[in-house]
Every structure is written in C-alpha cells, then in structure tokens.
Amino acid sequence: MTERRFEGIGVTPLSxxxxxxxxxxxxxxxxxxxxxxxxxxxxxxxxxxxxxAAREELERERERTAERVGEDEAAxxxxxxxxxxxxxxxxxxxxxxxEGLPAEHAVQRTFDRFVEQFExxxxxxxxxxxxxxxxxxxxxxxxxxxxxxxxxxxEKGSVVFAERLTPSDTAQLDPExxxxxxxxxxxxxxxxxxxxxxxxxxxxVGVGEELNEVEDGAEVVVDGTDGEVIVDPAEETRKAAxxxxxxxxxxxxxxxxxxxxxxxxGNVGTAADLGPAADRGADGIGLFRTxxxxxxxxxxxxxxxxxETYVDALETFSDGRVVVRTLDVGGDKPIDYLDLxxxxxxxxxxxxxxxxLGPDSDLFETQLRALLRAAASDAGGDLAVMLPLVSTVxxxxxxxxxxxxxxxxxxxxxxxxxLPEFGVMVETPAAAFMAExxxxxVDFFSIxxxxxxxxxxxxxxxxxxxxxxxxxxxxxxxxxIRATVEAAExxxxxxxxxxxxxxxxxLTELLLGLGLxxxxxxxxxVPQVKQxxxxxxxxxxxxxxxxxxxxxxxxxxxxxxxxxxKS
Amino acid sequence: MPERVVTxxxxxxLHARPASVFVETANEYDSEVKVGPEDGDLxxxxxxxxxxxxxxxxxxxxxxxxxxxxxxxxLDALEEVLSTPEDEL
Numbered sequence: 169m170t171e172r173r174f175e176g177i178g179v180t181p182l183s184x185x186x187x188x189x190x191x192x193x194x195x196x197x198x199x200x201x202x203x204x205x206x207x208x209x210x211x212x213x214x215x216x217x218x219x220x221a222a223r224e225e226l227e228r229e230r231e232r233t234a235e236r237v238g239e240d241e242a243a244x245x246x247x248x249x250x251x252x253x254x255x256x257x258x259x260x261x262x263x264x265x266x267e268g269l270p271a272e273h274a275v276q277r278t279f280d281r282f283v284e285q286f287e288x289x290x291x292x293x294x295x296x297x298x299x300x301x302x303x304x305x306x307x308x309x310x311x312x313x314x315x316x317x318x319x320x321x322x323e324k325g326s327v328v329f330a331e332r333l334t335p336s337d338t339a340q341l342d343p344e345x346x347x348x349x350x351x352x353x354x355x356x357x358x359x360x361x362x363x364x365x366x367x368x369x370x371x372x373v374g375v376g377e378e379l380n381e382v383e384d385g386a387e388v389v390v391d392g393t394d395g396e397v398i399v400d401p402a403e404e405t406r407k408a409a410x411x412x413x414x415x416x417x418x419x420x421x422x423x424x425x426x427x428x429x430x431x432x433x434g435n436v437g438t439a440a441d442l443g444p445a446a447d448r449g450a451d452g453i454g455l456f457r458t459x460x461x462x463x464x465x466x467x468x469x470x471x472x473x474x475x476e477t478y479v480d481a482l483e484t485f486s487d488g489r490v491v492v493r494t495l496d497v498g499g500d501k502p503i504d505y506l507d508l509x510x511x512x513x514x515x516x517x518x519x520x521x522x523x524x525l526g527p528d529s530d531l532f533e534t535q536l537r538a539l540l541r542a543a544a545s546d547a548g549g550d551l552a553v554m555l556p557l558v559s560t561v562x563x564x565x566x567x568x569x570x571x572x573x574x575x576x577x578x579x580x581x582x583x584x585x586x587l588p589e590f591g592v593m594v595e596t597p598a599a600a601f602m603a604e605x606x607x608x609x610v611d612f613f614s615i616x617x618x619x620x621x622x623x624x625x626x627x628x629x630x631x632x633x634x635x636x637x638x639x640x641x642x643x644x645x646x647x648x649i650r651a652t653v654e655a656a657e658x659x660x661x662x663x664x665x666x667x668x669x670x671x672x673x674x675l676t677e678l679l680l681g682l683g684l685x686x687x688x689x690x691x692x693x694v695p696q697v698k699q700x701x702x703x704x705x706x707x708x709x710x711x712x713x714x715x716x717x718x719x720x721x722x723x724x725x726x727x728x729x730x731x732x733x734k735s
Numbered sequence: 736m737p738e739r740v741v742t743x744x745x746x747x748x749l750h751a752r753p754a755s756v757f758v759e760t761a762n763e764y765d766s767e768v769k770v771g772p773e774d775g776d777l778x779x780x781x782x783x784x785x786x787x788x789x790x791x792x793x794x795x796x797x798x799x800x801x802x803x804x805x806x807x808x809x810l811d812a813l814e815e816v817l818s819t820p821e822d823e824l
Contacts, residue, residue, distance in 0.1 A: 246755045250783035257784065282784055289790060296750070296787050465820040466744060 171402050174382075176350065176375035178395030179361035181671070182692055183409040184370035185401070186327040186347030188386045191319065191337070197276060197308065203268020215261055215271040218310040222252055225306065226336075233339045237363060238440040244299070244335045251303045256282075272311040279304035302334040322346060327388050329379065338363035348372075348390035350397050352379045364392070368448060368692045372397050415673075415695035417449045424680060424704045432698050433488070433688040435666055439477055442484045445691040449698060452488025452549065453481060454614065454688020455666035458495055458535070467505055468531055474538035479545045486548025491614065491664075491688070493593065494535055495528065496520045496556035506531075515628060520557025525566055532567075536574050544586040552589035554614055559598035564609045593666075595619035600648040603655030610661060613652055614688070617667035621645045640669040641725045643717070646682070650717055653683035664688060676700035678729065681713030737807055738800035740773055741814050745821040748792035756824050757816050758783045766803025768813065773798050780813070 200206075230245035251257065257278055264274035279300055286297035319328065319340040328341065328349040338360050341349065348370035354360050355374055364371035370392040382388070382399050389398040389409040398405055423429045433454030434445030445453065461469045461477060469477075481490045497503055498519025506528065511517035524532035536553070543551040555567050568590060578585040591612035594600055600620070603613065617640045622629040624644050627637035639645075649665070656663050664686030669675060671689025673696040679687060680701070687697055712732050719725045745753040761768045761780035769777035770786060773796045778785035780799065791797055797817070801809045816824070 240752075243752050243755065246759070247751060247783060250755055250758050254782050254784045255779060256782050282788075285788065465822060 170400070171405060172382075172399040174372075174375050174379060174397040174399070176372040176379075176395050176397060177355060177361075178392040179371045179373055180364050180369060180392040180692055181690070182348075182368060182370040182392045184327065184348035184390045184392075185406055185410045186325040186388065186390075188329050188382055188384055188388050188399075189322055189326040190384045191328050191330040191333075197272055197312070200269050200273045206265075206268050206270055208265050208268075211265045211269075211271045211274070212262060214311060215265065215275065218271065218275075218307055219252060221310050222303070222306050223249055225310075226252070229336055229339050233335075237339070237367065238443060240440050241335075241339075241363065247299055248303050248336075251300060252307070272308050275304060275307045275311065279307075298332075298334060302336055305334075306336065319346075327390055329382060333360040335360075335363070338367075341367065341369065343367050343369050348392070350375060350379065350388075350390055352376060365692070368444065415699040417447070417695045418698045419449045421451050422698045422701045424701055424706050424709075426705050426707065428680075428706050430680065430684075430701045431489070431664070431686040432694055432701060433491075433664075433666075433686060434691045434694055435688050436481075436691075439480060441691065442481055445694070446484050448691040448694040450485075450488075450691060450694050452485045453490040453492075454664055454670075454686060455554075455616075456481060456490060456492045458493060459497060462495060462497065462503055462506075462531075465505075468534070471534050471538045471541075474535060475541050478539060478542035478551065479547045482542065482545060482547035482549035482551060484549075489550045489552055489589075491552040491554050491589075491591070491612075491666075492539060493554045493556050494521070494524055494539075495531060497528075498523050515622065521555045521563050521567060522557065524555075525563060532570065533574060536571050537578065539588055540571070540575050540578055540585040541583060543588040544584040550589065551586075552591060552612065554612075555592045556616075557595060557619075558592040558606075559596045559602075561602060561605050561609065564592055564606055568609060593619075594652050596623050597648060600624075600652045603652045607656055607659045607661045612662045612664060613656060614664040614666050614686075615649055615652055615684075617645070617649075617665060617669035620648060620667075621669075624648050636722075639722060640667075641675075641729075642722050643719050643725055646678075646717055646725065649679075649682055649684075650713075657683070662686065671697060673697050673700040674729065674733070677704045677709045677732070678713055678716055680704050680706060681709030681711070681716075683713075736800050736802050737810060738798055739810055739814065740796050740798050741817045742796050743791055743793055744818050745824070746793040747821060748795065749786055749789060749797075752824060753816070753821055754783065754787045757813065758786055760812050760816050761809070763812070764801070764803070764805050764809035766801040766806045766809045768799065768801045768809050770797055770799045770813075772796075 226245050226249050230242050234242035260278035261274045264277055283297050283300045287294060319337055320342050322345050324345045325347050327347050330351050332351050332353045351360060351373045352375055361373055370390040372390055372392060372395050375397060386399050389401045389405055421429055431451050433452045434450035435455040436442055436445055436453055437457050438460045478492060498508060498517060509518055539553050558564055575585055575587060589611040591610045593616045594613045595616035618629055621638050621640045625637045625642055627634035629638055653663050662685045665684050666688040670687040671693040676697055715728045716725050719728055758781060768780040770780040771777035777800060799810060799813050
C-alpha cells in the first residue's frame with residue numbers, strides 16, 4: 169500500500185502514530201412529530217432538566233480542564249454556562265415548544281438562529297458560533313438520551329479525526345490514550361490547537377475536505393512539526409515517528425550514559441505554561457520570558473504583581489532553578505504605554521538591555537526589586553536573573569551595579585531580599601566574542617540560538633527568503649557556541665542554551681559535545697531531549713562536536729550528524 | 736434612570752472572558768441592567784448572547800443603564816469590570 173499524504177497546519181512539534189477514529193458527535197434529529205401530539209408542559213420540564221444536567225457536566229469539565237490545562241482554558245466553560253442560562257435562549261426555546269415542537273427540536277432551532285447570526289460576524293465573534301454549537305449539541309444529546317461518544321475512553325493509540333473539535337471535545341482527550349488528532353477545519357490559534365499544545369498532543373488542523381477520504385481504522389502518522397498527515401505510512405515513516413513518540417516523561421534530573429548530570433529545563437511564555445512544563449518533566453525554567461506580564465495591558469505590572477508571579481514559578485519548581493529574563497521589548501514587540509521608537513531596523517535597534525538601561529530604567533528598577541525579593545522567598549526554587557541582548561561588558565557591569573544598588577535600597581527599607589544568580593543571554597556575536605571578559609561579571613551564560621543565528625548570519629529570523637542562512641546548524645553558529653563555552657571553561661560560570669536548537673533531540677549529542685551544561689526548550693520536547701541525554705556518552709559527543717566544528721559548510725555539518733545516527 | 740458612559744479597556748472588547756465576567760456581574764444585582772453603544776439601542780446586560788452580540792471592541796465607549804434599588808451599585812461594579820484589563824479580571 170502506498171503512503172497518502174495530507175497537508176495541514178502542524179500545531180505542536182510532536183509526532184504520533186495510531187489508528188484513525190472518526191469522531192462525529194452530531195446525530196441528526198428525526199422530523200418533529202405533529203404539534204398536536206406534543207405536551208408543551210412536559211417538554212418545558214424536559215428542557216429544564218436537560219439544562220440542569222448540561223450545567224453539571226459543564227461544571228465538571230471546567231474543573232477538570234482547570235486542573236489539567238489551566239484556568240484560562242477552563243474559562244471558556246463559564247461562557248458556555250452563560251449561553252445555557254441565557255434569557256434569550258430560554259425564551260426562544262419556550263416559544264418554540266409553545267408552538268408545538270419537542271424540546272430537542274426547539275433547542276436546535278433556537279440555537280441555530282443565533283449560530284447563524286454569529287457566523288456572519290468577524291474574528292472573535294465567529295468563535296462564539298463554535299461555543300453556541302457546542303452548547304446546542306450538548307443539550308440535544310442530553311435530551312435525546314444519547315451517551316456522549318466517550319473521547320476520554322478511546323483505545324490506546326487512537327488518532328481522533330474530526331470535522332472540528334470543540335473545547336469540550338478537546339478537554340476530554342487523554343494524552344495517555346490518544347496519539348494525536350487531526351481536524352478538517354481550524355487554525356493555529358483555534359481552541360483545539362491551544363489545547364493540543366498545552367496537553368503536548370501531536371496535532372494537525374485545517375487539512376481540508378480531502379481528509380474525509382481517510383477510512384476509520386487506517387494507520388496514520390500525525391506529524392505536528394511539518395503539518396503532515398501520512399495515511400498507510402511506509403514502515404520507515406512509521407518507525408521514525410514512533411521512535412519520537414516513545415520518550416517517557418522523567419520527572420527526575422537526568423545524566424548522560426557516563427554519568428554527567430545535565431539540566432533539562434522548559435521555556436515559558438506565560439504563567440499558564442508553568443504547569444505543563446513541570447508535567448513534561450522539566451527540571452526548572454531555563455527561560456522565563458517576562459514580556460507577557462507587560463503586553464496587552466494599559467500600564468506596566470507593579471512590583472507586587474511581578475513578585476507574586478516569580479514566586480509562583482519558584483513554587484512550581486521548588487527543587488529547580490528558574491531563570492527569569494528581564495523585559496525584552498523594543499522594535500518588533502510593541503507595547504502601547506511604552507514610548508517605543510519607530511526604527512528602520514528594529515532587530516538592530518533599541519531593545520532588550522539597551523532599553524532597560526535607557527528609557528525603561530524605571531521598569532528595570534521595579535523588575536529587579538521584585539526579583540531580589542522573590543529570591544528571598546521561601547518558595548524553594550533558585551532564582552536567576554538574565555539580561556537580554558547584551559553586547560558589551562559595560563552593559564553587564566551597569567546592570568549589575570543597579571541590582572546591587574536596589575538591594576541596598578531594600579536593605580535600608582528593611583525588606584527581605586537575596587541576590588539571585590546573575591547571567592546574560594548570549595545572542596549577539598559581540599557577546600560570544602567577549603564571553604571571556606564577561607565571565608568575571610556573571611554566574612552563567614544562556615545561549616539564545618534563534619537570535620544568535622540571526623545576528624551571526626545577518627539573516628532576519630522569520631524571513632523565509634533567508635531561512636537557509638539563519639539555520640542554527642550553520643558552522644558559524646556552532647563556532648560562536650563553542651567560543652562561548654570555551655570562555656567559561658575553567659571558571660564557575662555554567663553555560664546553558666535556550667531556543668529551538670536546544671529542543672531538537674537530534675542535536676542533543678552535539679550540544680553536549682560542545683560542552684553545554686543546561687538545555688532549555690518548549691515543554692513539549694523535554695521528554696525527547698531527556699531521553700537523548702541518557703543515551704549520550706560525553707566522550708563520543710565530544711568527538712562528534714569536533715567533527716562538526718571542523719565542517720566548512722552546513723551540508724557537511726548535517727552529514728556528520730546523519731552519519732553519526734546511522735553508525 | 737441612572738446611566739453612564741464607559742470606555743471598554745479589555746483589548747478584545749466584550750468577548751470571551753470579559754463578556755463572561757460582565758454578564759456574571761450584571762446577574763448579581765436585582766436591578767435591570769442594560770448595555771449598548773453610546774448612542775444606540777441598549778440590550779439586556781444579563782444575557783451573554785446579547786452582550787457578545789453587540790460586537791464591542793476594546794477602546795470603544797458603551798452606555799450602561801440600571802433600574803432598580805441597587806442601580807448605582809450595579810453600575811459601579813460593571814464600570815469596574817469594563818475598566819479592568821483582561822488579564823486582571
């Protein structure tokens with residue numbers, strides 16, 4: 169049998185293998201009976217009972233989602249309850265019943281009117297149509313006595329195929345059983361996609377109508393990285409995907425085969441990512457981007473709010489380390505209440521530490537005070553502060569002086585504080601060149617590979633025309649990484665890496681060979697990287713790194729890596 | 736009837752979570768509360784359908800009115816919801 173490939177939008181960098189289970193929850197209603205046969209009072213009572221039952225279901229699902237995914241994702245169920253209890257819905261259904269329709273038909277008709285109305289609107293409004301359909305289907309199911317197709321109890325290794333998945337559907341998916349899901353409709357920001365990322369499920373959405381050709385039970389590979397769905401996969405395709413899937417979740421720190429402990433941490437963008445990072449076995453947080461605290465609001469967060477956020481993170485990783493990156497905005501990341509300049513080359517402009525030491529020095533002070541206080545909390549985890557976009561020694565000295573100055577202020581004010589670990593992100597070629605001089609100023613380096621590749625190669629990230637250049641396996645990027653690690657050798661400075669490169673398990677051996685002590689990545693790939701660490705021998709890794717470093721082209725680097733995997 | 740005009744702070748306007756909190760708050764008071772465009776027709780503020788159906792975006796002004804014994808308290812509470820950024824709700 170030949171492989172059939174379908175293209176969609178990959179929403180998680182994970183692959184899964186399993187068998188197709190088509191999920192079609194909407195049962196069509198039979199034609200309504202003659203109005204004279206309908207007892208309006210009885211139907212109204214049935215509707216009210218169904219509404220109570222549906223409300224209970226929603227409350228249970230809300231609770232489960234809040235526990236498993238997060239409070240933000242659970243909030244969607246509040247809106248569902250409100251639609252359920254909406255006076256316009258209640259009045260509408262009662263009117264239809266009075267006209268002689270049974271409860272389920274009355275529900276269907278009433279909701280459909282509003283679904284249509286919302287469908288015609290733009291953006292966020294169209295999402296409300298999805299919510300309404302979800303509530304409608306739930307009520308109709310309860311009324312017609314139908315059991316819900318139990319997504320939570322599918323056979324292990326099922327890949328759910330559906331026209332679309334509602335928030336209620338996705339909330340039921342159990343990552344222990346479901347190998348992934350694929351939908352006909354949907355985009356990267358759909359509810360289903362967000363759930364997939366939070367639950368670390370391989371998923372492809374928006375494949376289109378041709379997905380309907382795929383038969384129930386067919387074997388399928390879901391490639392959430394490339395957005396591909398491969399039906400009847402060839403043995404090789406299947407094996408490659410299955411191997412990736414096998415990584416178990418290790419909640420304890422791991423070591424290489426020859427016993428070198430390597431910290432494998434998670435990158436987080438919002439506080440809601442903390443739980444999933446811990447669930448995937450991250451030892452700590454290697455990159456806590458604090459931008460989210462500042463975005464989408466009218467004024468910056470105050471010291472107290474920041475303090476609480478940092479303490480939450482430390483509590484989540486009470487045995488680990490949490491590396492907080494100070495505010496990294498400028499140019500490409502607009503924030504209304506900051507007066508960010510209009511720049512011709514925002515990536516080369518006033519961003520990161522440049523703003524913190526300049527126009528945003530007030531924000532920097534508030535953030536450092538909150539961090540100094542959080543470091544003294546009894547939350548358990550170790551706090552580390554990291555400066556973004558460093559390019560000179562003076563910047564680091566200046567930032568360090570401020571940290572100490574604010575510590576003195578707190579001392580005078582009689583407020584508890586502790587000096588956190590202090591480090592810089594190595595993401596400019598200047599920082600890599602100056603790494604040796606920086607070692608006396610810092611406790612650690614963390615190499616930010618996305619930006620490092622962009623600046624070393626002078627190839628803008630996100631610009632597809634130069635994506636080939638911006639690749640982190642370019643020999644120039646590898647040499648910049650090596651230069652940074654070399655500078656730290658023989659000192660107490662530890663070197664980590666955060667960014668896409670650290671999360672690529674095919675590169676783990678190479679990175680350990682280059683001498684990295686810590687790797688930090690999006691939570692989803694933590695288990696694969698931990699697995700790769702345990703399979704690495706540092707002696708072999710060093711040899712591999714030497715070969716890669718002597719390569720003169722990216723193709724040669726790739727060849728070195730491929731040959732190594734084969735042998 | 737007491738009423739006031741408020742600028743909607745949550746960036747996404749009266750959708751999803753902000754709308755949900757708004758409707759929930761309206762339901763907590765005995766007064767009959769309505770909401771709508773600054774110079775247009777008002778709808779029932781206790782109805783999620785009506786409120787999200789308005790299609791109000793962040794930065795827009797809305798008029799809220801309340802009739803009943805706790806009208807002022809209801810308006811205070813709703814004004815507070817509308818003036819709070821989404822991530823603080």
